[in-house]
Amino acid sequence: MNAPSAQTVDVRPAHPEGLVVAAPLNMSGNLPPKAPHVFDEACRSAIARVLAEHSPNDLFGAHQFKGSERDRAAGAAFVARRLPVAPEADRVVVANGTQSLLVMLLAGLVGQGGTLAIEALTYPTIGRLAETLGIGLAAVPIDAEGVIPDAFEGVCRSRRPAALYVMPSLHNPTTAIMGPGRRAEVAEICRRYGVAIIEDDIYSLLPQNLPPPLSTYAPEISWYVLGTAKAMVAALKVAYVVAPSAMAAADLFWPGGRETFWMCAPINAAVASILIEEGAVGRILDAVRAETRERQRRVAERLAGADLRTMPECLHVWLTLPEDRSRTDFVAAVAARGVTISPSDIYALSDAPRPNAVRFGTGAPRDRASFERGLEAIAHAYETGE
Ligand SMILES: Cc1ncc(COP(=O)(O)O)c(C=O)c1O
Known part of the structure; x- marks a missing residue:
């Protein structure tokens, strides 16, 4: 692989030893674009309110288990952005991100030796979590709408999965x-x-x-997970799950489960609650959506004619390559220009067929200029093979 060229890499400040480290531009990650003109003020004011309303020693003095009453009520309001009615707050659990919820759900609903059904291409972290927990995976073929019902029924008969991990809305990676x-x-x-x-x-x-x-469609068997990481900011580390019932929530999380690693830091949960209560979430989503649309408009323009699957409000793009182009070479050509993207292979956690496609995220580059630079590298490699 060629060394990244000087004009296509981020050059960080001098390393302590005097080394200058060149970091590739990350477009393999999938973060929401930053919107500091809206987020910063909303967040500063929420933090000030949290500190004014709470004694810090009270706030940090003890675990808040499934979340304080106020945080779970705010979580119920947050998930009501998607659910037709807000669930009762005692069905809501607040955690320090989606991954923590997934660990608890996989351990509690599937368990060691059990089987989890997944989409044939899926969020790669599920593979690592399943391996750690001793859980087997059963891949279900997908099409343009995700899980194929007949194929899923076949998997249910032959593999008896305890649970299905599924992303029905803007599937990662295919955007189905x-x-x-x-x-x-x-x-x-x-x-x-x-x-x-x-x-x-x-x-x-x-x-x-x-x-x-x-x-x-089946609330009595569903665990609905809605995190803040892909629509607001990646590192607030607040995600909510709606359990089928209050009792199921208590069994699986607390006091049924005795672990505390998944619990949200009280200040993060409290800041999120204020952003939700004050309506700042709506303004943040609007700003992130507007920047995402603008970046997607540039993708559609610059890669016009390519086989793209995405939508204006999607963070990522699924680009299918012509059959005679190797995705590995394509990813390497883009990397040689100082930009990382992901081949389909990392999303295939089984021996399911791997489409000749790559995924790139539009939101991780920190500003419009970096994004343009990354897009240019991808488009150049697509057009020239170099
Ligand atoms: C489908 C999916 N779920 C969850 C996450 C991570 O969420 P969190 O940062 O809240 O753990 C990601 C991040 O890439 C993701 O793609």
Whole structure:
């Protein structure tokens, strides 16, 4: 691989030893674009309010278990951005991000030796979590609407999964969206075969016309997970799950589960609650959505004619390459220009076929100019093979 060229890499300040470290521009990650003109003031004022309203010693003095009452009520209001009605707050659990919720859900609903059904291409971290927890994976073929019902039913019969981990809205990585009919069919199969639904709806807050969550079709077996990381800011580390019942929430999280690692730092949960209560979340989502649309407009313009799957409010782009182009060479050509993107292979956690495609994120470059530079590297490699 060629060394990254000087004009396409970020050059960080001098290393302590005097070394200058050149870091590639990260477009393999999938973060929301920053919107400091809206976020900074909202966040400063929320932090000030948290400190004014709480004694810091009270706030940090003890765990808040599933979240304080106020935080769970705010979580119920947050998930109501997607659910038709706000759930009762005692079905809501606040955690320090989606991944922590997934660890708890996989351990509690599937467990060591059990089987988890996944989409044939999926969020790669699920593979690492399943391996750590001793959980087997059963991949379900997907199409343009995600999970294919007949294939899923076959997997339910042959592999008896305890749960399905699924992203019905802007699937990672393919951007597929399940239509309402497909959601109803998949929910019905889960009900018939006793398969719990773990719905990760993390990409759903930027688009405005999505079908209701899969969980609304079978709430009694669904764990609906909505994190803040992909629509607001990546490192607030606040995510909410709606359990099928208050009792199920208590069994799986607290006091049933005795772990505390997944609990949200009280200040983060409290800041998120104020952003939700004051309506700042809506303004932040609007700003992130506007920047995402602008970046997607540039993608559509610069890669016109390429086989792209995405939408204006999606953080990532799924680019299928012509059959005679190697995705590995393509990723290497883009890397040689100082930009990282991901081949389909990292999303295939089984021996399912790997499409000749790559995924890149639009939001991670810290500003419009860096994004343009990354897009140019991708488009150049696409056009020239170099
Ligand atoms: C589908 C999906 N879920 C969850 C996450 C991470 O969420 P969190 O940072 O809240 O753990 C990601 C991040 O890439 C993701 O793609």
